[in-house]
Amino acid sequence: MSKLVVCLLLLLGHLATAQQPDFRVVPLGVRGGLDESNLSAYLVAPVGAISYACLDAGTIRAGVEKAVAQRALPGTPDQIIRRQIKAYLLSHAHLDHMAGLLLNAPDDTSKTLYGLPSCLAILQQHYFNWQSWPNFGTTGAAPTLGKYQYHPLLPGAPETAVAGTALLARAFPLSHGPGYESAAFLLRYGNNYLLYLGDTGPDAVEHSTRLAELWQAVAPLARAGTLRGIFMEVSYPNAQPDTQLFGHLTPHWLQQELLVLARLTGVGALRNLPIVVTHSKPTADNLIQIKQQLETNNTLRLRFIFPEQGQAFAL
Known part of the structure; x- marks a missing residue:
């Protein structure tokens, strides 16, 4: 076999290996408000696994039903x-990132909720308090009904194993408007990573260095x-004034x-x-x-992906 053929085979083998995806994503909700049936929530698992971590939880059941209908998930919604x-990894406690978790809690099984301490404190004090919702x-x-365990992710701490999955996670604080904290999660499987940002404004507008x-x-x-x-979120087109971003991004x-x-x-x-x-606002x-x-x-010649509810993709 000639050296040229050997080199070509090695190159093709390298390219095939480099292009193998490591993560499977099933979007349960992709928009940033108004349509309560399609709010931020993304299932993530290693390719080939069926044990998912859910990044945010704005819409759960409606997204699972759509994913089942499109054969992106096997089984029944329940x-x-x-x-x-x-x-669940919760970037912040706004309802468009939390409502699906709350509404499905009565019929859910025992799970761990991950987030920055500030997010988990809001969930405990303002939602699971027997006034807004049962605890x-x-x-x-x-x-206490004892269904959900809180696991704070401290900025700068070593990565944490996500319960029931093969994923590891770290959290980073983000600025989502004056005095309000959101989070980014860096997930690892093997030697590869995914980065998920909750809602955030740009550093220049937020007067922040968190990004x-x-x-x-x-x-x-x-x-x-x-x-x-x-x-990464893009809530508004470029015409949106910086004074009305409310802790969000434009293109x-x-x-x-x-x-x-x-x-x-x-x-x-x-x-x-x-x-x-x-998190794009849902007008056409x-x-x-x-x-x-x-x-x-x-x-920068980036590859933009515009996810659709219920349609799985791999990274």
């Missing part, structure tokens, strides 16, 4: 919610090619933030990196503008 969703937690207002600190943490992963994708601000990351990694490290665009014209503005100004 089986999937009770048995295949093993844990399905293991601590707080009596009587800059997040980019410093994940830049080595992007340079090494082990960061398989970033979930312009998403691209500005990723340019900060690119300065740390080198532009080539981000080429074709999947960016899963989340709004989403069309966001897509056009992201693609038109895609100087």
